[in-house]
Amino acid sequence: MNAVEKLDNLVKLYHEERLAHVYLLETNNISLAFKDLITTIKKINCPNEYAEKCDKCNICNLINQEALPSLIIVNADGNNIKKEQVLDLKRRFSFKPIYTPNNIYIINNAEKLNGASANTMLKFIEEPGENIIGFLLTTNLNNVIPTIKSRCEICSLIYNIEENKEDNPYYAVALEYIKAIELAKDDKIMYNRNIILNKYSERNDIEAIFKEILNIYLRLSVLQDEELNLKLDSLAINKRINLLITFLEDIATNANVELLMDKFIIELSDSKNESI
Ligand SMILES: [Zn+2]
Structure with missing residues (x-):
């Protein structure tokens, strides 16, 4: 399966209520993977199932504007993801999701979780609360702290770069x-x-x-x-x-x-x- 097919499979698992709570996605192209993951989240939540690349519905529009309250994207603040960022995520997701059935977070460059932020994240993964789905993205699985890695469902999203x-x-x-x-x-x-x-x-x-x-x-x-x-x-x-x-x-x-x-x-x- 290529990267897009693997993500589409997650949509399928979601509808079968078999989706894991947290995925760790390893990829050779984090921008493409992030973009495709956003599409996956639209497919899961769009009332039209993102048919014809929906950009009309409220949910898809809010996602495009990074304004959907039940979707939080965490990017590293400099070289690290800080403990405060994880605590903020935890606090915001202690409330019920707004507009969508689940609260969903994405952590870009999960290898930048370290020390205090990794411990806080670990607790959050172990006791996530209800209706929370997480996606951690990384370009190198080996740099992700093993305790976090072991608690995630791992999926690799490899993009073929044409050589010929x-x-x-x-x-x-x-x-x-x-x-x-x-x-x-x-x-x-x-x-x-x-x-x-x-x-x-x-x-x-x-x-x-x-x-x-x-x-x-x-x-x-x-x-x-x-x-x-x-x-x-x-x-x-x-x-x-x-x-x-x-x-x-x-x-x-x-x-x-x-x-x-x-x-x-x-x-x-x-x-x-x-x-x-
Ligand atoms: Zn839509």
Whole structure:
């Protein structure tokens, strides 16, 4: 089973009332896994079962805005997840869930639970209270404290990064595009036309090109590409991966392709400015 199939299986288990209380999800791509996990949570809670990628219902909208009271996402505060963050989670989930049948939490980079926060988390996992489901995400199971690991259901979400780049007819244009937009000082939007739209106008072609662009960044997140020779840190690469995932979700709807491409470039430039 691939990562998405494994997560869909959790949806199935949920409906069969066989879902465990806490899952520890190991993945080779935490941004993709997080994104897919959010979709899983929508599938579990959406009154339309997230059919046709529901973005209309109240629940899905609240999840998109990170404003659903019964979903808490814990990210590390610097290098650690702090005890206060776990205590806050515990306190907020001592109340009955609002809008959904369960309170659900996600802990990103569970390996950053250590010392006091790990002990607090451990107690919370052992005595979670009613109607609480937890997902811990990590890129390395071995770095998660064994006492926590042993109390979780473990599931690995491995994403295949396509290696046969020479076989992909879109590889050259994808590479040219990345080089241009990463090295340009300003006016990156023109590369949408100069490199892609002048040659390709079909939605399917453009979608395939952007999938290949995503593939190249995914590869970069694992190993540096000598052909590209870009000095991007993992935070910068993850920002691009997230923008590309959003782009590919949007292009699957009927949104205007050129506008989406311009939006991609503008948001990429904004994220570049932030990181400098
Ligand atoms: Zn929905």
